[in-house]
Amino acid sequence: MISVDEALKGILETISPLGLEKVNILDALGRVIGEDIYAGRSIPPKDNSAMDGYALRAADTRGASPERPVFLDVVEDLPAGSIPQKRIGPGQAARIMTGAPLPEGADAVIRMEDTRKEDNRVALLVEAKKGQDIRHEGEDVREGEEVISRGEIIRPAEVGMLASLGRSFIFVHQRPLVAIVATGDELVDIDEAPSPWKIVSSNSYSLAALVRECGGIPLQIGIAKDRREDLLAKFRAAMRADLILSSGGVSFGDYDLVKDLMKEVGNRMQFWQVAMKPGRPLAFGSLGSVPIVGLPGNPVSAMVSFEQFIRPAILKMLGHKNLFRRVVRASLGEDIRKKKGTRHFIRARIRREGEDYAVVTTGEQGSGILKSMVRANGLIILPEEATEVRKGAMVSVQLLDDSLERMPTPGF
Numbered sequence: 001m002i003s004v005d006e007a008l009k010g011i012l013e014t015i016s017p018l019g020l021e022k023v024n025i026l027d028a029l030g031r032v033i034g035e036d037i038y039a040g041r042s043i044p045p046k047d048n049s050a051m052d053g054y055a056l057r058a059a060d061t062r063g064a065s066p067e068r069p070v071f072l073d074v075v076e077d078l079p080a081g082s083i084p085q086k087r088i089g090p091g092q093a094a095r096i097m098t099g100a101p102l103p104e105g106a107d108a109v110i111r112m113e114d115t116r117k118e119d120n121r122v123a124l125l126v127e128a129k130k131g132q133d134i135r136h137e138g139e140d141v142r143e144g145e146e147v148i149s150r151g152e153i154i155r156p157a158e159v160g161m162l163a164s165l166g167r168s169f170i171f172v173h174q175r176p177l178v179a180i181v182a183t184g185d186e187l188v189d190i191d192e193a194p195s196p197w198k199i200v201s202s203n204s205y206s207l208a209a210l211v212r213e214c215g216g217i218p219l220q221i222g223i224a225k226d227r228r229e230d231l232l233a234k235f236r237a238a239m240r241a242d243l244i245l246s247s248g249g250v251s252f253g254d255y256d257l258v259k260d261l262m263k264e265v266g267n268r269m270q271f272w273q274v275a276m277k278p279g280r281p282l283a284f285g286s287l288g289s290v291p292i293v294g295l296p297g298n299p300v301s302a303m304v305s306f307e308q309f310i311r312p313a314i315l316k317m318l319g320h321k322n323l324f325r326r327v328v329r330a331s332l333g334e335d336i337r338k339k340k341g342t343r344h345f346i347r348a349r350i351r352r353e354g355e356d357y358a359v360v361t362t363g364e365q366g367s368g369i370l371k372s373m374v375r376a377n378g379l380i381i382l383p384e385e386a387t388e389v390r391k392g393a394m395v396s397v398q399l400l401d402d403s404l405e406r407m408p409t410p411g412f
Helices: 004-014 156-164 202-213 228-238 299-317
Strands: 020-024 053-056 070-078 092-096 108-111 115-118 121-124 146-148 169-173 177-183 217-224 243-247 267-272 283-287 290-295 327-332 343-353 356-361 378-382 394-399
Touching: 004 267, 004 283, 004 290, 004 299, 053 070, 053 121, 146 156, 177 202, 177 228, 202 217, 202 243, 202 299, 217 228, 228 243, 243 299, 290 299, 299 343, 327 343, 327 378, 343 394, 356 378, 356 394
Parallel strands: 070 092, 177 217, 177 243, 243 290, 327 356
Antiparallel strands: 020 169, 053 092, 053 108, 070 121, 115 121, 267 283, 283 290, 327 394, 343 356, 343 378, 378 394
């Protein structure tokens, strides 16, 4: 039996980022970019107005006030998208809308609300400073500048920048295809009517959801019965994937066949059993050249093991640099006892208390009690050497979602 840290290290050392594919920028959202992006032009490409108002020479506004307006001749009207046709000379101005290019000769913009229109002239009620309310050429991005670096995650801001640069397609790391095989004669699929002696294969769906949540593509192969021929057929179908997950078949029973297949010629098993609870019976190796993780069959064990080992592996395949869930410290709301020698991951509900966090368990912690996982937004992590943790102690909590980041609407 090996430690959680050794198991994680062994898996991640075997996993590499996948290659690149060219995708539309909207399809790249949340993906890791595989190329450096340089600006092919400056943004904005020309000086333009930051406000609706009048483009003019700042020197012509000296002394302007509501009591003593300065009058300028309006020689042109420039809506957004238009091209200036006239140069602004002394005593002249152009009516200009936000985003319209600045005409030659102008070096400032006075906002519409600080003026008064009078026939073909404009009365200026304030002075202007040179450069006022102008967006200068290259103010955002200069031609040739690196604006997005490979390895960064594409967010809405990056999508907007790419669109501004005229890049409709970019290279990103491929999404891993993750095959999921459930094992066991006791299992039926979700649409089958289970008898009192059968259970629905919830792992097939919770694991697929976890794969999709972290960016992979789940491939549900189905349920393999506890027969070598059936298991082999399912695994052959799974070997076109980048990673294979199985649930069940890695314990001590006569029908736990997965780990036996991983030991055969052409395959490999690197380790079996991890010093953790839940999730002790976990095997890692390969079928041919495809990495395989044999997860426990119990629903919570499978999900907790996924969080510790599979999520970081998939994120590494996707090219991510940050592979792990956020861990915070929280005040424990009850006493907890455990056996020494294993790392415990305890389903819990964590909440904010002012600037700090408080955490309580979500009920029964049996590895088949999925309800306590449904109620959890975190896992209390108790280290191997701990045997008893008292109420009020500070403990580490691995967050399972972003619920702590969401704030209630004021007044509700």
